[in-house]
Amino acid sequence: xxxxxxxxxxxxxKLVVFWLLVxxxxxWGVANTxxxxxxxxx
Amino acid sequence: xxxxxxxxxxxxxxxxxAGPGFSRWLVPPAALCVHLCIGQAYAFSVFNLPMTKLxxxxxxxxxxxxxxQLGWIFSLAIVFLGLSSAATGSWLDxxxxxxxxxxxxxxxxxxxxxxxxxxxxxxxxxxxxxxxVLGGCGLGIGYISPVKTLITWFPDRPGxxxxxxxMGFGGGAMIAxxxxxxxMAAFSSPSHMGVAETFVILGIGYFCFMCIGAWIVRVxxxxxxxxxxxPPAKSSGLITTDNVHVAVAWRTPQFWLLWWVLCLNVTAGIxxxxxxxxxxxxxxxxxxxxxxxxxxxxxxxxxxMGGRFFWxxxxxxxxxxxxxxxxxxxxxxxxxxxxxxxxxxxxxxLALFVLCFVIIISMYGGGFxxxxxxxxxxxxxxxxxxxxxxxxxxxxxAGIFGPVLVxxxxxxxxxxxxxxxxxxxxxxxxxxxxxLIGLVCNLLMRPVHHGHVIVExxxxxxxxGDRP
Numbered sequence: 281x282x283x284x285x286x287x288x289x290x291x292x293x294k295l296v297v298f299w300l301l302v303x304x305x306x307x308w309g310v311a312n313t314x315x316x317x318x319x320x321x322x
Numbered sequence: 323x324x325x326x327x328x329x330x331x332x333x334x335x336x337x338x339x340a341g342p343g344f345s346r347w348l349v350p351p352a353a354l355c356v357h358l359c360i361g362q363a364y365a366f367s368v369f370n371l372p373m374t375k376l377x378x379x380x381x382x383x384x385x386x387x388x389x390x391q392l393g394w395i396f397s398l399a400i401v402f403l404g405l406s407s408a409a410t411g412s413w414l415d416x417x418x419x420x421x422x423x424x425x426x427x428x429x430x431x432x433x434x435x436x437x438x439x440x441x442x443x444x445x446x447x448x449x450x451x452x453x454x455v456l457g458g459c460g461l462g463i464g465y466i467s468p469v470k471t472l473i474t475w476f477p478d479r480p481g482x483x484x485x486x487x488x489m490g491f492g493g494g495a496m497i498a499x500x501x502x503x504x505x506m507a508a509f510s511s512p513s514h515m516g517v518a519e520t521f522v523i524l525g526i527g528y529f530c531f532m533c534i535g536a537w538i539v540r541v542x543x544x545x546x547x548x549x550x551x552x553p554p555a556k557s558s559g560l561i562t563t564d565n566v567h568v569a570v571a572w573r574t575p576q577f578w579l580l581w582w583v584l585c586l587n588v589t590a591g592i593x594x595x596x597x598x599x600x601x602x603x604x605x606x607x608x609x610x611x612x613x614x615x616x617x618x619x620x621x622x623x624x625x626x627m628g629g630r631f632f633w634x635x636x637x638x639x640x641x642x643x644x645x646x647x648x649x650x651x652x653x654x655x656x657x658x659x660x661x662x663x664x665x666x667x668x669x670x671x672l673a674l675f676v677l678c679f680v681i682i683i684s685m686y687g688g689g690f691x692x693x694x695x696x697x698x699x700x701x702x703x704x705x706x707x708x709x710x711x712x713x714x715x716x717x718x719x720a721g722i723f724g725p726v727l728v729x730x731x732x733x734x735x736x737x738x739x740x741x742x743x744x745x746x747x748x749x750x751x752x753x754x755x756x757x758l759i760g761l762v763c764n765l766l767m768r769p770v771h772h773g774h775v776i777v778e779x780x781x782x783x784x785x786x787g788d789r790p
Contacts (some may be wrong), residue, residue, distance in 0.1 A: 291343060301355070301534070309499075311628075312499075
């Protein structure tokens with residue numbers, strides 16, 4: 281949470297960090313599943 | 323509201339009211355931290371086979387657990403998901419998302435640790451209690467904990483907001499399955515399966531990740547609304563600007579119509595999910611190998627996850643009632659097409675079969691993610707968390723009813739001499755029939771009678787961060 285005194289970039293950094301925190305494991309899981317799904321078309 | 327002289331605790335709702343400059347786009351990652359963890363439940367089956375060989379290691383020993391005994395762990399977890407979400411919904415609305423997320427983290431992480439002890443001591447009841455009961459409560463509390471908060475932060479796009487979180491539940495299994503397999507491989511030895519250690523690592527890891535979500539989450543300050551958003555002045559159609567108390571909501575026909583809408587949509591999807599691999603192989607013998615069938619299951623998981631986001635977001639534009647009508651009508655057409663696809667038999671038939679099921683499964687996921695916004699439309703924002711919790715008992719019921727219906731129907735047909743490849747045809751028509759009943763329930767939805775709405779004075783207490 282930011283207060284008016286804090287720079288706007290703090291919010292931007294938090295957004296990037298926390299979205300990456302959830303996106304990285306999710307994309308890893310999706311990539312694994314796509315690898316599995318590809319077997320259907322081989 | 324009682325007046326307290328104490329400063330709010332770390333987990334209290336008053337402590338997490340967002341200040342100026344807070345971005346609401348930080349709330350979806352908080353919700354995802356919880357849902358990506360509890361989505362592990364759908365990957366629990368990766369432990370089943372190793373847990374049947376804890377003593378025998380290379381093959382099951384006489385004292386090893388049977389698959390039928392282990393199947394109860396997941397069933398218990400799903401039952402307690404529904405029971406706990408129904409029982410704790412009102413409490414969650416009162417205490418706010420941080421305390422609820424932390425409680426869910428303790429239950430879910432603790433459930434894994436007790437389960438690990440059960441594996442170590444080879445006491446199955448400890449796993450039933452740990453993962454099934456305690457972990458199931460973590461699932462239920464965790465599932466509903468961010469929903470109301472997201473709807474309050476995104477009054478302009480409630481479907482998209484809840485769709486993002488509930489998409490995480492679908493994605494959680496995709497992370498948990500390969501992670502669990504890797505951990506078991508790392509901890510296994512010629513005399514040891516490595517399951518208990520995997521449970522410990524997962525329990526601690528999930529607890530920490532869920533706590534990050536509890537740390538990030540904020541509720542909006544009273545009167546907050548997104549820039550440029552003008553809330554509707556009065557109710558229109560099914561969308562109300564009033565609030566219905568949870569104690570009243572579950573006595574309305576609208577609640578039970580939506581209960582059946584969710585139950586029937588889930589029943590139709592869940593029955594197929596469990597059978598997907600066998601169905602693909604038996605309807606296309608020789609064309610779909612066991613490996614390709616596993617790929618088909620993976621493809622379904624992707625569409626299950628993607629559908630949660632896509633359909634819930636689409637419902638913000640189409641309206642919830644229309645979205646569910648699409649689920650039911652399109653679902654009926656696609657289920658009815660599956661036997662045709664099986665009859666074609668060649669590459670075109672397989673392509674049609676896959677297309678039918680990926681769309682069906684996307685709508686199964688979409689049913690989960692669109693329902694919170696539907697409830698918000700019909701009953702208002704104030705008690706949507708508690709009402710959503712109560713409605714999730716429909717999931718528990720469908721979790722039992724769906725697979726039983728498919729399995730028993732299939733067995734009945736096989737016992738009566740129907741060929742394996744054709745045994746699924748009747749099941750598909752039954753699923754289409756279930757969706758027809760769901761469509762009727764959805765079409766019967768009307769705005770809640772004004773007599774059920776609570777007056778504003780009664781909302782005075784416990785409103786911090788609640789007003790849309």
